[in-house]
Amino acid sequence: MRNHPRLSLTPSSLPRIALALLLGMAVLTPLLAETRPPALDKAVPENIQDLRVIQERVKKVTAKVSSATVGIRIGDAAGSGVIVSKDGYVLTAGHVSGKPDRSATIIMPDGKRLKGKTLGSNVGIDSGLIRITDKGEWPFVEMGEASKLKTGAWCLALGHPEGYRPGRPPVLRLGRVLERKDKLLRTDCALVGGDSGGPLFDLDGKIIGIHSRIGDRLTINIHVPIDTYRATWDRLVDGEVWGDGRKRGPYIGVEFDEESTECKIAKVEKDSPAEKAGLRANDVVLSFDKKKVEDFADFLASIKKRKPGDEVPLQVRRGAEILEIKVVVGRHPANR
Amino acid sequence: MSCRANSRSFWTVYGLPLVISGALLSSPLTAYGQRTRRDGGEGVVTRSSKDFLKAFREVVAKSVRSTVRIRCDDELAAFGVIVGADGWVLTKASELKGKIVCELHDGKELVAKITGVSEAYDLAMLKLDAKALSPVEWRDSKEDAVGSWVATPGMNEAPVAVGVISVAARGISGSELARRGASGGFLGVRVEAAKVGVKIVQVISGRAAARAGFEEDDVILAIDDKKIANPEALFKMLGKTKPGERIRVRLKRGEEEIELSARLGGRPLERGEFQNQLGGKLSDHRTGFPMVLQHDTVLRPVDCGGPLVDLDGKVIGINIARSGRTETLAIPAETIKTLLDDLKSGKLAPK
Structure with a gap:
């Protein structure tokens, strides 16, 4: 935060003078404390x-x-x-x-x-x-x-x-x-x-x-x-x-291998949340916040539901290994 | 930059974005705005409406008697201010030409002769063959704070227009004068100061410098064999030229010194200038005054030259130019007072 x-x-119900004191705006007090002269609101002077x-x-x-x-x-x-x-x-x-x-x-x-x-x-x-x-x-x-x-x-x-x-x-x-x-x-x-x-x-x-x-x-x-x-x-x-x-929605910064039937990462963008989390090309995402990920579209939909700043655990297959990787969802860069 | 391109459709609905691009010699005109049909405000009485101006009758009651309407060769030229009971009238010099006739408050018309001119302030002193006129009552403009009402009296009971003081009287610095006053031929480079000469940081495509073969990082050393020491000197030098004129420029390029000949072009309208034209005609001579009071009255150029009064009806200056969409300039009373004697005596005789 x-x-x-x-x-x-x-709250507009507060009397104006109390409001001025409340805000500590000593300078403003003389302006607000006086009753508003009618001339200020006439249609024509x-x-x-x-x-x-x-x-x-x-x-x-x-x-x-x-x-x-x-x-x-x-x-x-x-x-x-x-x-x-x-x-x-x-x-x-x-x-x-x-x-x-x-x-x-x-x-x-x-x-x-x-x-x-x-x-x-x-x-x-x-x-x-x-x-x-x-x-x-x-x-x-x-x-x-x-x-x-x-x-x-x-x-x-x-x-x-x-x-x-x-x-x-x-x-x-x-x-x-x-x-x-x-x-x-x-x-x-x-x-x-x-x-x-x-x-x-x-x-x-x-x-x-x-x-x-x-x-x-x-x-x-x-x-x-x-x-x-x-x-x-x-x-x-x-x-x-x-x-x-031009929305700057939630983003982690990976490209997916379109040939793959799984959720396989083709490329990790530089300085992206994915890179910071340690994701690599050829990693296969198995689950997102303990929920199974079937494919790329599935993964994308899950990211979109999150807010920038959220930390999410991913289960990832790298070669023969299964890894737990935590990724902090970021915001889509402005210049895209 | 894609985000800018995307936003155009938005701007065309409502108008021109108000950011401006920096340096004087660089900004190209970016005219991506459309005319819109918005106007007025449901029944709002604005400062320019007749009903509004009525409230100012009392304010200008006295100064209208010291205001004259000036016509040159039978055309509307300016207002003028009576500054001496025996026929002395001060007005804006650059609007004068041919046969000058002053119409007094009582309708009388008199032929005027120019006796003195201050080029810097664009003021001219006229002499009429008259007696017992009502001279203005001056008040130092500094006695009225920013936000004070100002009215411009004309020939009628109500003023021509009203506004408020936007910026108190201030001296305009030499470098600002040089920049703003630049009006000569256009070279089409953006420059910055260098140890020796003036370094070119951008060559605007299609303009004189680009056509002549100037390149970025070239350093301008001299023009027509006159040394150019700094950007101000360059502006000043270019200010004396005219579009179409040829200049010889000695440049340092890397270790080499070369000389190029450039045929100067006309200055393109900058985006800032373009926006300044939106909302009415501007005075031809509208910059370069060494001391000005700025107010937000909307005046036609032909309504300049006359008195500017405060709520007490005292004259705090002479309107000298409609200079932009947001500004009208006046020469403050305290400055005028120092010029009056010289303008009357012939010390500042017209050329």
Whole structure:
């Protein structure tokens, strides 16, 4: 079990002030404790007073969340991200983080560069995760809930248009939620290349989305709803890549001899779980977790029922010997 | 990379992914997006709607009297800002041409003469034959934090458009200016600094350098007999050339020194630039200003040149360019104040 911050949903029944204390977010308390001014939720600001109320809130939120908004560089590609835990988990877009286990550079707003590693991504919805690997404690922001948003709600986009530029802090854009679906948020916060993976905030300073893609109009800016990150947190942390037909299912890394009527191994892949367990070419698998294996299809079906990380005893015939070999089921490599 | 190819069908549904590829001279245009029909939001009043702009009438009530509409040869060119009661108007220089006419708030039309130009800031001072005009009230832009509302007054009661400050006034570094300002002929190489000269790390296929026989790991030593010491020098040198021009490049290849002649091409639209064009026309002259305030107002290029005001109606800058899908740039008031005297006195006379 990996250690990661608990980012479970908070019961909405808790009074807001208690919630703020509970989370230890002393900074947030002034924002949440005050009753929400009606001007923040009007369909149209009516006068200069309404505008002032919105302005004060936007200024306050921006000042608070900028420090956790980062630039990301992976190879030749530039994107954005946002830190969501003290120990350095960074939300970004799936097309920014890409394959797991790649090294990434995280650029703080003051230009400080940190080392990081890409984790999992859901290619379908375009969510992705990166972990800062440098030791330290990092400024972070809280994840909110996109599912509760109403169309028309004000939102703030931060990020690094055209990639991080020295001397330019994260760039603010203000807009409104124009459309909300399970798999996307659409706003008029204008985005451009380099913003990918940057955060969208509500007026409480909580992340409601991650920038993903644009269309040819200024009203087509698409963000990944934050809720999916929470719902799939463990998979992202574990480095799983899924969605869009590219599943990374359970895997042990052997090829089978198609000529054989038994479950005979033809080849063991390099660095695979099978190799680590000591399986060799020409071994014949007799049983999987004490269950008899008739043939290759049988064996494959048994593996597919297991989760990556499961340890399974195999009975194997090697020449005249019968061996007991324990194999730890792995995950299918991402690049296949 | 197979995973990228697979994802295309997905992107075409919703638009363009927003990751960009690094270096200026390298990124080819990757146009895999389709037009989509999404628009509006069920009944959401956005910042650009008339109903929304009404709330800002009070904000611009004073500054509209200091705003002029500028037409050049009878065509819409820019807005301008009245900076002196006796007929001084500041505007965006590069939009001016031919016969310049300023329309005042009261509808009066006056012919203008250019008295001063700041090339760096793309500002021009105009002189009208007028008295008792209403000059703007300046306020240092730094008094308004990021997130503050900004409005662009025009000729009507409501502003032309509104937005918020995206990035406070900042100086643009020399190297960024060199990169962003690069606009000359296109060689088609990706480079990095070397001990001596500039090392080529990638030759873009089909472009000038590839056609001329450049290879990876060649080191550029000189162009037209002028020594090239670093990438900045190379950008600067190329910035002065034009597409179609020939340059002689001295290269170090292994131990050898060779000279190749390259016919420069036009710069292809980068993916970043391509995306920047999505959402409206950009100003022709939109980079290279040494000090800028960035805001997210969506402005047409012809609506630049006029004042930018905060919620108190104070002028914190002059809109100088619609510079990208996400950004409009203004020259901050504190910078303008240092230029005013020189622009009026003829010290910065037009060429």
